[in-house]
Amino acid sequence: MENPKTIQIETKALNVAIHNNQVLKNIDIQIPAKQLTAIIGPSGCGKTTLLKSFNRLLEIQDGIKIEGEIVVDGINIMSSGLNVPDIRKKMGLISQKPYPLPMSIFENVAYGLRIHHDKNQKELAEAVQNCLQEVGLWSEVKDRLHDPASRLSVGQQQRLCLARAIAVQPEVILCDEPTSALDPIAAQQIEKLLLKLKKDFTVILVTHTLRQAKRVADHVIFLYFGKVVEQGTAAEFFNNPKNPETKAYLAGEIS
Amino acid sequence: MSPSTLNDLFKNKVVLGGIVSLLLSILSLFVLNNLVFFVVFLVIFIILLLFNFIKITRKLYDTLGSRLMLFVTASIIFLFFLLLIILIQGSLRILSEESLPSLLFSSTWKPFSGEFGLFAVIIDTLIVTAISMLIAVPISLLSAIYIAEYAPKKFKNIVRPFIDVLAGVPSVVFGLCALLVFVPIVRDDIAPFFGSNISSGFSLFTAALILAIMVFPIIISLCLESFNSIPIALKEASLSVGATKWETVKKVIFRASGPGILAAIFLGFGRAFGETIAVSMVIGNQELIPSSLFGPGQTLASLIASNYTEVSSIPILASALIFVALLLFIVVLIFNLLGYLVLRRASKRWKY
Amino acid sequence: MLASVFIVMGSLILIVGVIVFNGAPSLSLQILTQTSEGGFYLGAGGGFLNAIVGSLLLALPATGLAFIIGIAIALYLQKDFLNPSIANFIRICLDILWGVPSVVYGVFCLTIMIAIGMTGGSVLFGIIALTLLEIPIITRSIDESIKMVPAGLKETAYSLGSTKVETAMKVVRRQAMPGIIAGVLLGFGRGIGDAASILLTVGDSNYFPTSLSDQTAALPTMILNLVSMPDQVVQNKAYAVAFVLLMIVLLISIITRYLTKKSSKHIIK
Ligand SMILES: Nc1ncnc2c1ncn2[C@@H]1O[C@H](COP(=O)(O)OP(=O)(O)OP(=O)(O)O)[C@@H](O)[C@H]1O
Ligand SMILES: [Mg+2]
Numbered sequence: 001m002e003n004p005k006t007i008q009i010e011t012k013a014l015n016v017a018i019h020n021n022q023v024l025k026n027i028d029i030q031i032p033a034k035q036l037t038a039i040i041g042p043s044g045c046g047k048t049t050l051l052k053s054f055n056r057l058l059e060i061q062d063g064i065k066i067e068g069e070i071v072v073d074g075i076n077i078m079s080s081g082l083n084v085p086d087i088r089k090k091m092g093l094i095s096q097k098p099y100p101l102p103m104s105i106f107e108n109v110a111y112g113l114r115i116h117h118d119k120n121q122k123e124l125a126e127a128v129q130n131c132l133q134e135v136g137l138w139s140e141v142k143d144r145l146h147d148p149a150s151r152l153s154v155g156q157q158q159r160l161c162l163a164r165a166i167a168v169q170p171e172v173i174l175c176d177e178p179t180s181a182l183d184p185i186a187a188q189q190i191e192k193l194l195l196k197l198k199k200d201f202t203v204i205l206v207t208h209t210l211r212q213a214k215r216v217a218d219h220v221i222f223l224y225f226g227k228v229v230e231q232g233t234a235a236e237f238f239n240n241p242k243n244p245e246t247k248a249y250l251a252g253e254i255s
Numbered sequence: 256m257s258p259s260t261l262n263d264l265f266k267n268k269v270v271l272g273g274i275v276s277l278l279l280s281i282l283s284l285f286v287l288n289n290l291v292f293f294v295v296f297l298v299i300f301i302i303l304l305l306f307n308f309i310k311i312t313r314k315l316y317d318t319l320g321s322r323l324m325l326f327v328t329a330s331i332i333f334l335f336f337l338l339l340i341i342l343i344q345g346s347l348r349i350l351s352e353e354s355l356p357s358l359l360f361s362s363t364w365k366p367f368s369g370e371f372g373l374f375a376v377i378i379d380t381l382i383v384t385a386i387s388m389l390i391a392v393p394i395s396l397l398s399a400i401y402i403a404e405y406a407p408k409k410f411k412n413i414v415r416p417f418i419d420v421l422a423g424v425p426s427v428v429f430g431l432c433a434l435l436v437f438v439p440i441v442r443d444d445i446a447p448f449f450g451s452n453i454s455s456g457f458s459l460f461t462a463a464l465i466l467a468i469m470v471f472p473i474i475i476s477l478c479l480e481s482f483n484s485i486p487i488a489l490k491e492a493s494l495s496v497g498a499t500k501w502e503t504v505k506k507v508i509f510r511a512s513g514p515g516i517l518a519a520i521f522l523g524f525g526r527a528f529g530e531t532i533a534v535s536m537v538i539g540n541q542e543l544i545p546s547s548l549f550g551p552g553q554t555l556a557s558l559i560a561s562n563y564t565e566v567s568s569i570p571i572l573a574s575a576l577i578f579v580a581l582l583l584f585i586v587v588l589i590f591n592l593l594g595y596l597v598l599r600r601a602s603k604r605w606k607y
Numbered sequence: 608m609l610a611s612v613f614i615v616m617g618s619l620i621l622i623v624g625v626i627v628f629n630g631a632p633s634l635s636l637q638i639l640t641q642t643s644e645g646g647f648y649l650g651a652g653g654g655f656l657n658a659i660v661g662s663l664l665l666a667l668p669a670t671g672l673a674f675i676i677g678i679a680i681a682l683y684l685q686k687d688f689l690n691p692s693i694a695n696f697i698r699i700c701l702d703i704l705w706g707v708p709s710v711v712y713g714v715f716c717l718t719i720m721i722a723i724g725m726t727g728g729s730v731l732f733g734i735i736a737l738t739l740l741e742i743p744i745i746t747r748s749i750d751e752s753i754k755m756v757p758a759g760l761k762e763t764a765y766s767l768g769s770t771k772v773e774t775a776m777k778v779v780r781r782q783a784m785p786g787i788i789a790g791v792l793l794g795f796g797r798g799i800g801d802a803a804s805i806l807l808t809v810g811d812s813n814y815f816p817t818s819l820s821d822q823t824a825a826l827p828t829m830i831l832n833l834v835s836m837p838d839q840v841v842q843n844k845a846y847a848v849a850f851v852l853l854m855i856v857l858l859i860s861i862i863t864r865y866l867t868k869k870s871s872k873h874i875i876k
Contacts, residue, residue: 057762060687083314089768099763102781102873111777112767115313148873161763168767313770320772324683327676328697331742335700338707338715338739345718397611405608414616420860421619423793425800427827428849432625434834468618475615522706529708531803532831556710556803563717563807573721580714584707591703 008033008172008202009054014068016049016058023049025226027068031219036194036203038213038234041223042254047206048096050223051174054204055091056084073171089116092165092201094175098157100149101164105141108149108160112168131163135193155186162193172202179212191216210250214238222246224254276300342584345577352571358578364542364558366565371575373582375544379552382545383459383534387466387527392520395471399478400504415479422472430533433465438537446549454549457539462554465533470523477522481515482508514601521594528590529583531556555579623853630850633843639851643824644813650838655848657815661823664730664816665809666799669737670745673798674791676738677745681753682775687761698750705743712739713807720808728810731819736804741794748793752786753779760875782874785867792863796856802827826852 009031016024023046031037039047052058053066056077069076077087089112101108109128113119119127128145132138137159141152149160158178165173175194179187194203195216207213213220213234220237222230222245230237230246241247248254280296349358353371361372402414441464442456489511493503509516539551540561553561559576566573638654647653680701684694716736720726756779764778780787810822811832826848833845 055766057765060762060765062686062691085313085765085768085770088766091766093762093766095759095763095766097759099757099759100875101760101763101778102784102875104873115767115769115773115777150873150875164767313773317770317772320776321683321688324679324688324772327679328683328689331676331680331746332697332700334739334742335704338704338711341715341718342711394611394614397608398615401608401612406612416860416864417616417619420857421622423796423800423856423860424622425802425827425852425856427800427802427830428626428853429622431830431834431845431849432622435625435629436621468622471615471619525706525708529706529710531708531710532806532827536831536834556708559710559714560803560806563713566717566721567726573718577714577718580711584711587706587708588703591699591706595699595702 006033007031008072009204010071012069012071014050014053014070015066016046016053017065018049018061019063023226024053027228029221029228029231031202031204031221033202034198034200035218036198036205036216037219037221038217039204039206039221039223040208040210040213040249042249043208045223046226047208047223048176051093051176051204051206054172054174055088055093057088057093089168090170091172091174092168092170094158094161094165094173094178096177097181098154098161100152100157100160103149104146105149105152105160106145109164109167112164116168127167131167134166134197135159135163136189137163153186155182155189158182158186158190159193162190162197166197166201170201172204173197175203175205177206177208179207222249224249273300339584342577342581346574346581348574349571349578358575362542362544364553366562366569366572366575369571371571373555373558373579375542376553376555376558376579378544379459379538380528380554380556382548383463383466383538383552383554384524384528386460386463386548387470388520388524390463390467391470391474391523391527394467395474395519395523396478396516398471399475399482400508402475403479403482404500404504404508415476418472418476418479422476426469426530426533427536429465429469430536433461433533433537437461437464441549449549451547451549454547455539455551457537457551458547458549459538459545459552460548462534462538462552463548465537466527466530469530469533470527473526474519474523477519478512478516481512481519484515485511514598517597517601518594521590525587525590529556529587531560535560555583626846626849626853629843629846630848630853633847634850638844638847642814643829647813647844648832648836648841650840655824655826655829655844655851657813658824658826658829658848659851660815661730661809661812662799662825662827664823665733665737665805665825666795669734669741669798670791670795672734672738673741673745673794676742677749677790677794678780678787680746681749682779684750685753685775685779687771687774698747701743701747701750704739705747708803709736709740709801710803710807712736713804715739716804717807725820728808728822729820730809730816730823733805733809733823733825734819736808737798737801740801740804741798744797745790745794748790749783749787752783752790755786756782757875784870785874788866788870789863792859792866796859799855800827800852802831806831826855 007030011027011029014024014027015022027050039050041047049058054070058064058066066078070078072090101111103111106128109131110124113124113127129138132141137156140156149157152160179190182190191212194205197203205216217234220232220234221228222237224245230241230243238250241250245254276296276299280293280300283292283296349371358371358373359377360374362374363370363372364376402411406414438456438461441458441461442454445460446452446454485508489507490503493507498506534554535557538553538557540553540557541551542553542558543551545552559579562572562576566576637652640656641652641654642657643653643655645651645653647655683689684697686694713736716732720732760778760782761774764774769777805825806828809825809828811828812822812824816823830845830848833848834842836842
């Protein structure tokens with residue numbers, strides 16, 4: 001074993017039901033800080049649901065029942081009385097399909113800064129530039145910062161979403177299949193970015209391409225029909241899977 | 256408000272300043288009785304409020320904002336019932352002097368001698384609305400189908416905006432045209448053609464005609480909207496199994512947008528039924544049970560427009576007119592609810 | 608089928624044609640820039656500037672009020688704030704209010720005016736009547752366009768740590784902007800053209816109104832007054848007024864097209 005890692009997120013007996021359909025069953029996982037954790041599993045196994053429960057985004061839908069604990073930095077975020085927007089600020093979410101906000105490129109990145117931090121125009125402009133540079137978008141958009149964000153290509157939009165997410169200075173970045181809508185080159189860009197970002201953030205990546213998980217993950221969680229089948233370091237998971245279902249999945253027998 | 260919100264509130268010096276200045280302004284008004292100080296402090300308060308308050312305590316902004324929206328939303332429901340209550344309250348006077356049956360089933364409307372029978376007016380209203388819908392519905396539906404399914408694209412692009420503009424033309428404009436064009440036509444051509452030679456042109460039929468024209472753009476544009484939301488795949492599926500275009504229209508389009516068409520007809524009906532000005536300009540304004548379509552009449556709505564000037568001289572007339580407005584409201588209410596129920600059942604059955 | 612299209616188009620073109628051909632010739636600079644004091648109704652000079660101003664004084668504040676109320680309600684009807692079944696109940700109420708003939712709003716205001724002993728009419732009650740008339744129109748139009756806002760966009764806003772009101776005011780509102788503009792202008796068009804509600808509430812005047820309790824002339828009611836005059840020459844002036852009203856409606860529709868196009872560049876599909 002490597003040196004012990006600090007645990008950023010830990011769930012305890014997490015159960016989620018959507019319209020009386022038990023989607024997540026007794027999830028107990030630990031997600032190490034400042035690492036890239038991949039959540040893999042076949043379609044419909046509850047990956048998105050798990051990710052959305054981390055920033056309490058599930059509860060804006062109706063018919064949701066959540067039980068159990070999600071402990072982030074020692075605090076159970078499911079306990080009542082917490083300020084939900086603050087929790088969400090700590091956990092940036094990148095969705096499968098990029099959704100720029102209906103405003104200019106600049107305003108997209110500045111949005112989170114404006115609502116969370118009191119910055120003057122100059123600081124704002126600097127922060128926006130930093131974030132765009134961080135995701136490698138600055139050189140592409142610096143001459144059209146005030147154009148509508150909707151005019152960017154899908155790959156650019158996804159990077160803009162990343163820039164917008166890191167602008168609010170989250171601790172965790174949750175990515176829900178961020179590359180599935182992109183072409184291979186744009187996807188590669190995102191992958192590289194995520195690898196870079198894990199120095200400063202805890203990154204959780206939902207993916208259903210095994211190869212992507214192999215390429216980038218430090219830690220892997222395998223979800224199957226709403227249950228955690230196996231979790232561990234990437235090396236162990238891919239080279240020495242313990243569970244027969246994991247073996248079957250890695251061999252491509254179930255999907 | 257939770258304690259943490261209150262904490263947020265008082266931690267903030269600017270907010271505290273705002274509250275102090277508000278208190279000072281109240282103080283200066285009531286204790287010092289000084290208007291200048293009051294205004295000054297109030298302005299300080301408002302400035303602080305606008306620039307900092309909102310920005311700094313987001314939670315408070317959220318709470319206040321949603322409370323405010325809740326308040327406005329609740330007050331619109333309140334308004335709905337207030338409307339009903341005031342109309343009922345206002346009609347109590349006429350209802351205490353005349354019985355409901357005599358109001359509804361007596362046909363002499365002579366406000367000056369205290370007779371308020373609405374029967375003739377109700378009959379006229381029904382006739383005018385029915386005729387206008389008989390003219391408008393088939394013509395609008397056929398036009399909508401043609402525009403949506405058969406017309407060349409160029410034609411469509413010209414016609415749609417035109418129809419939308421016309422849906423917004425004020426009714427008084429329609430009335431004016433009817434006065435100039437339809438009144439003489441009805442008098443000189445249409446009425447004699449049907450063997451009625453003494454028509455002045457101000458008649459039930461003229462009113463129905465102009466109402467039909469007013470309703471065209473409403474029904475057409477709503478129908479077009481619902482035709483447009485039919486998935487193209489559905490039409491192609493029908494055409495690909497060898498159905499002709501007309502069969503497709505009948506089987507697919509009528510079924511798929513049945514609820515939309517129904518809604519359009521209901522809306523058109525509502526417009527025709529309650530139209531006031533255009534009708535009162537051409538209907539002749541006489542409260543008679545019609546002997547012919549080409550004779551004068553009066554609808555419920557136009558009755559209000561042609562009698563309201565007398566309300567100050569005959570107080571009970573006001574109450575009678577309020578009662579008429581109440582009737583209009585109730586009929587619209589019933590038709591909307593009916594429409595809603597039909598649509599709900601239909602949209603269950605017509606799922607595609 | 609083609610015949611019915613011809614009937615529809617023919618009759619509608621006829622309406623526009625009649626107004627344009629009868630109205631345009633009676634239009635002059637004088638008639639547009641003078642008030643109707645000094646015998647406009649008697650065949651002497653004068654114009655109807657006071658009616659134009661009156662109409663704007665009624666319809667602009669009414670539209671502003673109805674817009675503020677409408678957008679608050681429409682945003683609140685989202686399921687983020689309100690239980691969907693309650694929201695649907697409110698939608699039904701609004702639809703009923705939309706269908707209520709405008710004369711009923713006039714009678715409603717008249718009832719209140721009689722109750723408080725006010726006679727003759729006032730700008731204030733005209734504004735109230737038009738506001739009531741426009742609220743359901745504007746609210747439901749905005750509501751329909753807010754319904755089209757993708758759920759993913761709202762989720763995105765929440766993920767960034769926005770509160771509900773921030774999401775509604777900063778993100779949903781922007782995404783629904785074209786619908787909001789269209790709704791407001793639709794309401795304004797209905798308001799400025801409606802005769803029945805203001806006929807009962809604003810009275811008439813040959814001058815510019817100077818306070819909220821003044822009576823005022825307005826374009827639609829002036830048309831009614833003019834056509835009821837015995838003199839043919841005076842009657843013809845009604846077409847000039849109607850022409851102006853028609854132009855306003857046309858202008859509104861052009862502005863709507865322009866603004867919705869302009870405001871939809873930021874829209875996320
Ligand atoms: N709104 C909903 N109502 C009912 N069931 C739902 C709802 N949303 C999700 N589910 C169910 O929850 C389960 C998990 O959904 P989830 O979206 O988390 O899957 P996923 O692993 O992200 O799949 P994918 O890889 O296709 O994105 C699915 O079986 C789905 O049918
Ligand atoms: Mg998913």
